[in-house]
Amino acid sequence: MQLSTDIVNDYLVVELKGELDHHTSEDARKKIEQYYYNNNLLNIILDLSQLKFMDSSGIGLVMGRYKNCKERNGNLLIVSTSPYVNKILKMSGLMKIIKVYSTIDEAIKG
Amino acid sequence: MVEKNCMKLEFLSKSSNESFARVVVAAFASQLDPTIEELSDIKTAVSEGVTNAIIHGYEYGEGIVIVETTIENNIIEITIEDHGKGIADINKAMEPFYTSKPDLERSGMGFTVMETFMDDLTVESHVNKGTKIKMTKMFKSLSNRE
Numbered sequence: 691m692q693l694s695t696d697i698v699n700d701y702l703v704v705e706l707k708g709e710l711d712h713h714t715s716e717d718a719r720k721k722i723e724q725y726y727y728n729n730n731l732l733n734i735i736l737d738l739s740q741l742k743f744m745d746s747s748g749i750g751l752v753m754g755r756y757k758n759c760k761e762r763n764g765n766l767l768i769v770s771t772s773p774y775v776n777k778i779l780k781m782s783g784l785m786k787i788i789k790v791y792s793t794i795d796e797a798i799k800g
Numbered sequence: 801m802v803e804k805n806c807m808k809l810e811f812l813s814k815s816s817n818e819s820f821a822r823v824v825v826a827a828f829a830s831q832l833d834p835t836i837e838e839l840s841d842i843k844t845a846v847s848e849g850v851t852n853a854i855i856h857g858y859e860y861g862e863g864i865v866i867v868e869t870t871i872e873n874n875i876i877e878i879t880i881e882d883h884g885k886g887i888a889d890i891n892k893a894m895e896p897f898y899t900s901k902p903d904l905e906r907s908g909m910g911f912t913v914m915e916t917f918m919d920d921l922t923v924e925s926h927v928n929k930g931t932k933i934k935m936t937k938m939f940k941s942l943s944n945r946e
């Protein structure tokens with residue numbers, strides 16, 4: 691899995707590419723938390739639109755980052771265009787508490 | 801009609817084998833000519849079962865995970881077995897959001913994902929002996945074609 695980050699205003703933008711499972715999610719969690727806390731950021735945008743695979747490990751990763759942001763009174767936003775990823779997000783109830791956008795720009799504009 | 805066929809896969813409970821297992825089962829299932837959606841449902845369900853065997857079943861040390869797949873007509877049956885610690889309360893384990901490992905960022909949705917993405921799921925488990933799950937799915941794409 692590849693992970694790239696960018697900082698836009700007080701948003702940490704994280705793009706995930708490839709396959710997100712138990713094997714890759716722990717590394718992703720460490721990297722995201724490191725950037726988020728080291729740069730003292732408030733909000734996170736997780737871009738899942740380039741994932742080829744995601745299982746319940748992705749739900750755990752999203753829930754964990756949601757908690758990180760809430761602890762700082764920030765927001766977690768998701769970018770997702772894949773019907774397959776959306777099916778899993780919906781099943782977990784995450785779509786009821788987290789806003790899902792189709793591009794990073796839309797997410798930043800709100 | 802697809803003639804009956806089966807395969808058996810055994811591997812060490814390493815997390816790097818999660819993608820290996822789901823890709824092998826998906827490649828085997830391709831003989832039934834499933835849709836892309838059906839194939840990703842199967843990959844996800846296998847990933848859940850194998851991950852459970854690795855992180856829960858063999859929590860205290862590595863062991864062998866056994867995956868068997870049978871296809872016949874338009875039905876696929878997948879079993880995933882470990883000889884690990886077992887599940888004391890299966891009903892509780894299968895409840896949505898129940899996890900024994902919240903600290904590891906597990907969401908407790910693995911069984912729910914398997915139940916949703918497959919047509920049928922049964923769990924057999926004995927404490928200190930291990931766990932065997934059996935999942936079946938009917939490929940609708942194939943029944944329509946017949």
Ligand SMILES: Nc1ncnc2c1ncn2[C@@H]1O[C@H](COP(=O)(O)OP(=O)(O)OP(=O)(O)O)[C@@H](O)[C@H]1O
Nearest residue numbers: 746852856857893899900906907908909910911931
């Ligand atoms: N093979 C297994 N051996 C022992 N215990 C298991 C096994 N599979 C599942 N369990 C138990 O059942 C619980 C629920 O499993 P489930 O897959 O639904 O959630 P999870 O693995 O905890 O989290 P997630 O799959 O969402 O990451 C686990 O937390 C674990 O206690």
Ligand SMILES: [Mg+2]
Nearest residue numbers: 848852910911
């Ligand atoms: Mg699980």
